[in-house]
Each structure stands twice: as structure tokens, then as C-alpha cells.
Amino acid sequence: MASIPQSEWESFVQHLSERTFEKNDFLVSAGEVANNFYFITSGLVRFFYCTEDGKEFNKHFAMENGYAGSFHSLVLGEPCGYFIQALERTETIVLPHQVMNEFYDRHPCWERIGRRNAENLAIFKEMREKEFLLDSLETRYRRFLKDYPGLVDRIPQYHIASYLGVTDVALSRIRKKLKY
Numbered sequence: 001m002a003s004i005p006q007s008e009w010e011s012f013v014q015h016l017s018e019r020t021f022e023k024n025d026f027l028v029s030a031g032e033v034a035n036n037f038y039f040i041t042s043g044l045v046r047f048f049y050c051t052e053d054g055k056e057f058n059k060h061f062a063m064e065n066g067y068a069g070s071f072h073s074l075v076l077g078e079p080c081g082y083f084i085q086a087l088e089r090t091e092t093i094v095l096p097h098q099v100m101n102e103f104y105d106r107h108p109c110w111e112r113i114g115r116r117n118a119e120n121l122a123i124f125k126e127m128r129e130k131e132f133l134l135d136s137l138e139t140r141y142r143r144f145l146k147d148y149p150g151l152v153d154r155i156p157q158y159h160i161a162s163y164l165g166v167t168d169v170a171l172s173r174i175r176k177k178l179k180y
Helices: 006-013 071-076 097-106 108-134 137-147 157-164 168-178
Strands: 017-021 026-028 036-042 044-050 056-063 083-086 090-096
Touching: 006 097, 006 108, 036 097, 056 157, 090 097, 097 108, 108 137, 137 157, 137 168, 157 168
Parallel strands: none
Antiparallel strands: 017 090, 026 083, 036 090, 044 056, 044 083
16 A cells, blocks of 8 residues: 555554454444544444434445544544444444544655545545446445455344445345345
């Protein structure tokens, strides 16, 4: 991704801390301004929106070696519009936003890492938009299996259905057709 000089890395890690979230704990709650980004060392989280009447819509999952946080909230200092919840015991490394900003200005390697992460997120979001607009449920489900290997065995089917934008029944039909 980017070469980080040893001296930069040694300075950076001094600002990191570890935090464990138990199953169902929230890393971020809708309505609060996020101050941290999290690197997941073990566990699984879901990002989801919740309507006023309590209906939930999963937008993303992150697991080991993934990140969790709200760019919108961190960058703009505005409340997050969704929840990030641990679906199982999740161990993280806390990346304080203030520290990230300081390091972006400190050395080009940090800005390069930030830019590449932002590019990857933009590409993912563009693909997801195309998927919802143009792809069949079968294609979306196959992509889910590819993008999230092993996740189908770690979360309830209704979470997958919500992520794909369908009912549990529609997902069951596709799974039966594909023999999953």
C-alpha cells in the first residue's frame, strides 16, 4: 500500500489503543459524532440504518483486517447516520481521528495510505450502487459470497437478506437454487 518509515511507524503506534466490543455492543451509534476509526483484529461488525419504526437495513459488514467507522462523521464532524454493531466479540485497534489528521500532515506516507483507503471505499461504493441498480439477486448473492468469504456461516440469513435488499424468503429461494 505505502512504505512507512520505521520512525513514522514507531511514532504512530504510540497513539493507538486496543478496545474490545462484546456481541451486540455498538462501536458507533446513529446520531453521535464519531471520534475514532477502528481496525478489526478479530470479530465481525455490521453497519446498518434504522428507520423510525425500527426497521433495519444492513449496508456493510467488516471483519478481521477490515475497518469500521464513519468517514462522513469524522471528516465533517457531523452525527453518524447509521449504527456499527458487533455481531460477535470484536477486538479492535482504535485509530483516533485527531491523530490520523495530524499524521496526514506529518509525512506523505500517511496521506498516501488515507488516499488509497478512500479510493478503495469509493470503488466499493460504486460497485455496490451498480449492483443494486443492474444486477439480479442471484448475481448480488454470488458477489456477497465472494466479497465476504465464510460470512454466510457467521451471521443469520436475515442479515444477508437485508444487505442484499430482499426478504428472507427470496434469499432462501436463491440459496436453494444455488444449493447453499
